[in-house]
Amino acid sequence: MRALTWQGKHDVRVETMPDPEIVNPRDAIIEVTSTAICGSDLHLYDGVIPGMLAGDILGHEFMGRVVDTGPGSTLQKGQRVVVPFTISCGSCFFCSHQQYAACDNSNPAEKQDVSEKLYGHATGGLFGYSHLTGGYPGGQAEYVRVPFSDVGPIVIPDGMEDDDVLFLSDILPTGWMAAANADIGPDDTVVVWGCGPVGLFAIQSALAMGAARVIGIDHYPNRLALARKLGAQVIDYTQTHVLEALMELSGGLGPDAVIDAVGMEAHGFAPDTVMDNFKQTVGVGADSGHALREALMAVRKGGRVSVPGVYGGFLDKFPLGALMEKGLQLRTGQTHVQKYTAELLRRIQEGELDTTFLISHRLPLEDAARGYDNFKTNQNDWTKVVLKPGLQV
């Protein structure tokens, strides 16, 4: 099969790899029809997440047709399914508490040592990500082996387009969980850092959950325009003093909830960012946390901090005092996708959520490297890239 492989920093290539096969009883094999490039893929592309090996197949946001099933799978050949990026067994302590991303049984035992050392506990398994999370071959490929296929994949009713449902795999539930973690009430002002795909879906979710006011922050005009179209007010951080503006826009109280949808590679020419980037470049392993620091400073006393943005290691100058002295609550995590898919599918069917407005490019799988390059360097125009193995070059 053809598959997009990681070769090193800023070096990804579509290559011919062996087709996957059923290995464990609960496996299914999916023929991919659509797969997206995610902001998390950029962290791998930029080489800031540890545990990548040359030749790894990337991609964790994908859907397709079932072409083979193991004896323990509940899927049937021919069914169309969206596959959550989190691999979950469905029966461990964490899965039974709906904390699917924390599954104890999906990260192979021999891959758990490093995350156990780095984070104190081993992480769950993820598709197309680092070997810290299992090193599972990913979905930017013609075929994928899907473990625990009786738990994760969600069967898509006939008549729904790929593009309508693809993001159930990752960014749609991620935006939703980001808003849910912010505990939004009807009078709340909610601020979202980053108007990339995750931030845009977080804005849409916060509005759907009844926030009185949502403010999106970024510096790309096109992304800010998309946020405004959803109903958010916007701040361009290259033009405005963000902290001052947020105080003014929230009546001097400060926002009730803040969402960091930027993660470990925050931009901006703030002194902390320059220092963070320097450390990342020289390999000190520090995450860049400008957005998160700013969010912690901005949020009102007793407010909520939700962090869907990905961090992999350590963060310097973390304003822990602001967290404690203001009595904040902070929630974060890889998304517990399976917890949200059924409800979100219903909301898509009923037209409550728009899932396609952010797709800017549809490319054949063979063009994946061009997709990565542009999604990285041309973010204003390339909002979200969907790869279609079936499209002709």
Added chain:
Amino acid sequence: MTLKTSGPIHRPRPQPGLFQTLALAGALAGVAGYAIWTTARRHGAGAVHPPDDAPGRTATRSRFGRHAVTGRTVTIARPRQEVYEFWRDFRNLEGVMENVTQIEAEGAMTRWTIRGPADTHLRVETETVSDRPGEQIAWQSTPGSQIETKGKIMFRDAPGRRGTEVEAIIAYVPPGGRVGQIIAKLFQAEPAIQGRRDLKRLKMLLETGEVATSANRKSA
């Protein structure tokens, strides 16, 4: 035999490269003088600290006599009796122990064949010395075994409905000579790692019916 499992036991620092599978673990054991470990830990110049409640193997002191001790607890979301019975049939463990190629059981005796580097094999022979159904199984090596070891596995109800807490403790005499070299080569990393991995695979198999792998093909 009395293997003490909690109290202020002085944890022997696992020696790099010495210890791998629980089988081996099963294989490895040999706690002659646990009693001595119950003496209070001493820190600094003569200050006597009363014993705490942590398992002895987590103590900061590294070593007791000729024995190395390691262990690990996992919670398995299955009934205690079921977990016990699975373990009781040692041949089931082939599926979860990475480097064990063969397990032969005959009465109270079990022979474990462990794969070493470059086509070498270690043979470990153990005898089951106590078996309390649903509670614990203990074993020790026979004189013919290539590794001198002693260990036990205990099964307790976890709080609420969380299943069973499975605790494995293995003590062994780090072998020298050729066998020691093979083991060192085989288990380059931290010695307790393999035992930990094997317990996690046991948990996977009992909770999900399979052992997780990211291999895309059976042959891989």
